[in-house]
Amino acid sequence: MPSQEQIEQLRALPREQQEQLARQFGIDAEALQYLGQDERDTQQSVADDEPVTQDRSTQQGQVRGALLPNEVEAQFDSLESKLEHFGYDMFAGEPSTFAPVTGTPVPSSYIIGIGDMVRVQLFGQRTVYHYLAVNREGYLIIPDVGQVQVAGLTYSSMQELIKHTIDERTIGQQVAVSMGATRSIQVYIVGESYKPGAYMVSSFATVSQALHVSGGFSDIASLRDVQLVRGGNVVTNFDLYDLLIKGDSSADRILQNGDVIFIPPRGNTVAVEGEVNRPAIYEIKGDETFADLLEFAGGTKPDAYMGDVTVRRVREGRRSVRNLDLSDESTLQAGVQGGDHIVLRTTPETVDDAVMLVGAVNRPGRYEWQPGMRISDMLKSSRHDLLEYADLSYGLVVREEGTRRRLQVWQFDVANAIEGQAEDDLELNERDYVLIFSRYQTEEEERQNISDLSLTQDERRRAERRRSLDAYRQAYIEGMTQVSTTANNGSRNGGEVPIRELFGTPDDDDAISPDELAEYSRDRMLEPLMQRLQRQRTERGNTPFVYVAGEVNHPGVYPLVQNATARRLVAAAGGLRDSAYLQRAEITRINLDAGEAETEYKAFDLMDVILGNRDIELQGRDRLNVLSIPEWQNTYEVTLRGEVRFPGTYAIRRGEDLSALIERAGGFTDFAFLEGAVFTRQELREQERRRMTMLAEELQREIASNSITGTGGSNQSYDQMRTLLADLMSVEPVGRLIVDLPRILNGQSQAGDIQLKDGDVLHVPSRMDSISIMGEVQMATSYRFDRDLTVTDYINMSGGTKQKADTDRIYVVRANGSLEPHRQRRGWFSTSGSAQLRPGDAIVVPLDTTYTENLELWSQVTSIIYNSAVALAAINGI
Template identity: 35%
Template sequence: MPIMNYYKSILLTIFCLICSTAVSQNISEAQLEALQRLTPEEREAVIGSLLNGGNVDGQDKPLAFPRVVLPAKGEEDAISTLQSLQGLGPLELLELLEVEEPQTPEDWLASDISFYMQDIVLEPFGYNLFEGVPTTFAPATDIPVPPRYLLGPGDTVEIQLFGKENRQYSLVVTRDGTINFPNVGPLNVMGLNFQELKERILDYVAEKLLGTSVSVTMGALRSIQVFVLGEARRPGAYTVSGLSTITNALFVSGGVKEIGSLRNIQLKRKGKLVQTIDLYDLLINGDTKQDVRLQPGDAIFIPTIGSTIGVGGFVKRPAVYELKNEKTVADVVRLAGGFRPDAFPKFSRLERISDHFERGYINLDLSESSGLQTTIKTGDILLIPPILEHYISGVRLARHVLRPGVFEWYEGMRLTDLIPSPSDLRPQADINYLLIRRETGPERLVSALSADLEMAIEYPESSDNVLLQPRDVVTVFNLSPNRSETIQPLLEALHLQATSQKPFEKVTIGGRVRAPGTYPYEQGMRVSDLIRAGANLSEAAYRLNAELARHEVVEGTKRQTRVIQINPEAALAGDPDADILLHVNDSLMIRELQEWRDQLSVEITGEVRFPGKYSFNPNDTLASVIERAGGVTEQAFLRGGIFLREQLREREEEQIELLTQRIESDLASLALQAANADMQVQQAQSAGGALLSKLRSAQATGRLVIDLQAMLANPDDPDSAVLLKEGDQLMIPDVSQEVTVLGEVQFPTSHLYVKGLDRNGYIDRSGGMTINAAEKQAYLVRSNGAVFTGRSGWFGRGDSMNVQPGDTIVVPLDTQKVSRLQLWTGVTGVIYNLAIAVAAVNGLNN
């Protein structure tokens, strides 16, 4: 249900937020029992109320019209259940949403457990009649008043005069039982029913008002007070309409408790029993003749339930029934609506508690009258099993077909009678390998055979058009490589039958076939049949040579493997020397063509004359593909070339994840010191959290640092050559004029390149370093991704340290000032380097 999924998501969210601090209670058996008494809708409403503040006082909050109220049964139970669940944690509430509903016969049938071994839970019959009753009861007022309705004080009589006089009166019956008729006088109506009242008024008017006719109807009816006592859900005195019946009063009181009787509800008037109602007549037969109208002061008494019997399994209404006049099994089966069509009454069972308080079992054949006439006792449980699921005289067609199912079998039925044409199959069906599961003998031993539908249709009189037997299962596969889900159960059945005299009958094919795997072995099976089972050779298969491994037991003492060389192409062509007979456990390996690979490609974008994707062969270099792309343009900025490799990106992601875990561990250690921490530890914790957030958002690029200038200047130099791999990307930007300053500076930004300006100058232009800067650990990232650090002082010496266009100067965080965790220093460098690479890639893409 959508509401259940909604509450589950809320509960999971709340639990994740508070699980570290909240201490929840265990669910008691009483709480679980209280929740099980509710319907699924009531259960969700109760838990939803807990999540929204828990209104446990039983008082409805103001709602706009129209309003939806709990059932009368549910209102009382929901309030008490809501009170009992106060204090449970979100996890326990989530578990309560999973309370299982009573099982149905379909559940019993779907279970793998034997029917008599299952937990068959039965609900008492009839008590859900009162579950849909609103909390306020308003009987119908627009129905005709029956002629036998007895008048009493408070009833309103509508009188209309016409003819000589035309007047209309609404006359209320007074406490002394009279109505005051204007111009006529008081008229005593006490003890009269509606029909007698009409006759008396007609006579009265005819006698007193000559030339005048009269119409008499009932207006507003009086309310009467009745009592509902005994095993009612809310026993007490109730004011109801004068038209109310016994069932109306039961609805007002919330219905009958499960310990109350539905078959012996008594109506008492002035201390005498005047009516008994059996609600089973209403529920089963729709008979309302016992549902008489109430009179003031009537008492409805609900006694405790009498003898009961449970009827479970494959009857139309499995439940626990209250007994009245039922004496035999036939009587209670009639109560349960009779047997279902899939019932097997011949093997029914009666569970009975003996006089010695021991549970025993009586086997009954309810297909015979003698079994149906068995006498029943209170507390008995009658179980009706289902018929067996397997079919005896049918043939099943399964998997990749348009009309799967069980079909009638007849003598002489062949495969093409079941599948007349390939048009009966779904698209991309494998018509050359159909698998047939067969059961033979009284033990129903399993065997397997295959068929070629194409050959069967072309040659219907041949052995390819297999003669089918009862209980055969014909499976049609598609051309996908995964067939194990269907074949595995059959292989398991064959494995269970294996003995030392009859080994597990299987063969295996692997390598370059479309559906490699293990398949059932068939008598007379050849190499071509196994290739057919594997959905034939793939386009990458080496057709001239394959390897057949044959496993044989030698003299009953050891197993050895012999390798046989096979020509698959010749085997498929029918060459008897190649298409040899297979043995049990043979394994055929189809080799791959030499140098067979999926098409390799590299993408070159940016400042080349013909950008795009280029195919390449193994051992091709990047320089050779750039030459095929027409070389670089005059605007190419070779020092800023970006070379990306997928394998490196995956490795970077693994390293980022590892670093993230290590920093999380460091932060957890700092958290243990936080209670009595000094300022330094608190600063470290804050800095580590920020560092962890940046690391989690870092994006791996897989950038490989290359010297594109040297590579193109000396394309034959093996030291600078880059061998290509699938998915490589090269991006060559145009000429760059900026120098970027990142990290612990006052204003991280990019500056226009000034010849001769060193790193100090660019850092000064960014406002200088912050107090948290690691001055001696600053480094320079070249536009090609190479990193240089100073050796003699952080500025360094030498041409390699000169700032060039496209370079980035990084001033990292001095983690020594906030923590002794040396790992954090390296992490800051990783983050900055990844950010530089991502920025460069994004710049080129834009």
């Protein structure tokens, strides 16, 4: 295949030389006219595909990554939903070239003119390609066929004429006719164009296409009266709103060479915002109405409120506001004025003729209200309408009354209301809220349902994954927002006293973290209601709250309901605990008399109230106290371990003695080592833990003080001191109570028997025949008990003492936990004698406290560490 340059040279030669060279290259001479045209067309097509306009916003920014400050400001303005003039962005572009627009499909109605290129392909007996131009006389000269007059014909008519002519003048030839490059025309775009000037466009371009090529409109251009001027006369007035809103392009005429597109300045405008589909600023003309403006704005949204539309208008140099009812057809057809600002608001969220069901129900939401409607009309079945953890004894109806919208609260028994009992099946008003609570306070309690036992293993794993994902999402959100609860917990809500503190200092021993509250728990659902009620007062001037304390399942503050009684308040608190004293309860009431507060106490029989034999009406700020049964306590448990005939955990009555419990447990086995019994108590363990914490803090301060001031004899033992301090912090307190179990059981103890407490544990080991040695010796270990060996003998058997040992303070820990020094004073100036060892004893060689910077607390530290180790060794050896 010859190159493009060779083809051009061939075309420049006479016809005879072209045929001779074509035969030499093996090319049909007739094909030379078309040879290489595909490459030129491809190059032209690539050029045609290059955009002639680009986005105005990228004109400055396409060669850089960062945005200019004004562009950032423009983006922020767009986020604020600033009203823009309608339609301008449709044509907003930046002309990148003034080359004619080509490469678009040629319509069949296109009029052929001088300069158009036509591609003619003959095939049959031979294949010939012709790429021909319409000459100045309007002819196409087809080789071996002749000339054909085509100027002024439509594109489809030209195709038919050429086919007909070739059929008449040739034999056995078929023809395919298509357009090549079309001629370009020059048009002028003037007036309020973005870039006025002369533009070369395709000969079949329309007004809208030319406007797009020129970059659209300036900021003050009119879209309603674009004029096409031809020969000094206005051919058409193009209203672009017809094209953009209605899709009507009948006025979008095809341009001719020399046409002028004139864009006048913008006329009057009207802004439309709010609940419309396309809020913007629209240009108006003539006597257009509100209905026309709403059509321009794409119509109203479904929740637009047409009964009260705000129109801000400028009249005689003054601004005024009118509120119009556009639901009235006559008002809708009224005319608008330039400068009007129309705002359509949304329909209020308040739903009339409905009641709201909220809480632990299967189908929460709004229900249609009808006169005479009752709770049972919404809740027909506790099984199908309520969640399985719904509280069937406590529900509320919240109602707004009067112009001031004061809240009234009515309490009902959910189960009785479903059954249709008149006392609880309350009649509802429109806009009432019906609240159904969970009978649990925490999410963990709600999850422990019996239905969970029927889940398969895969279902349990899926549920666990969902809970883990929810927990992660919650933690992620809290981490992103960095919500601080300090202000909420520490503030007093703008100076108001927290609700619970209205009844004195609240008891927070059983307080639940807000994160742990169940979704429909009392605390969570009552919170918004209580906040509103706090600003109301009863007829007696009290806040509409009541407080229940004592032996109820959910003590706390509750709203004062209209039908408030002591029995309903107990039901609101989740009922009574097993420990509630039914013969007597007490109401504390504050009465206001002549501006002074008097406290009144009203005692009553709680059993009569619960059974319904009587009831007591409540008023604001009443406090109901449900007492506990005297001598009632939760089950006290004591554990017996080791060589007990029937070891285990025993429930005891308050005040029971150890000897009585051992008798209940059948006594001890024959292998019991009573002298080594270890008795531990929970409250002693807590005391030891607090003492070790305080001792550690004092020791840290003393170590720091010695380190700074340089007191003491040696600084080289600082690391050892820190290590021993770490050992102290890691010691688990035992809570051991030193007891002489054989004397207690024989009744010989001077202190008497041991009165048991909840959580006490007695460890009775097996018989022991060993002696343990620990502390500052070469090898801490245990030896078989030998009556002939002394403390010194056992120390020597362990390799003797270390350099840091305090040999003057060696002591023996007896099997029962008591301490006895190794050397005992016998006279005024001497020490003699040695502690007599017994099976199960432990010899402790303590650390010399003078070796470690003369710290006074070291003796206490080492004693705690060694004694705890001895006690734990005794317990673990059982």
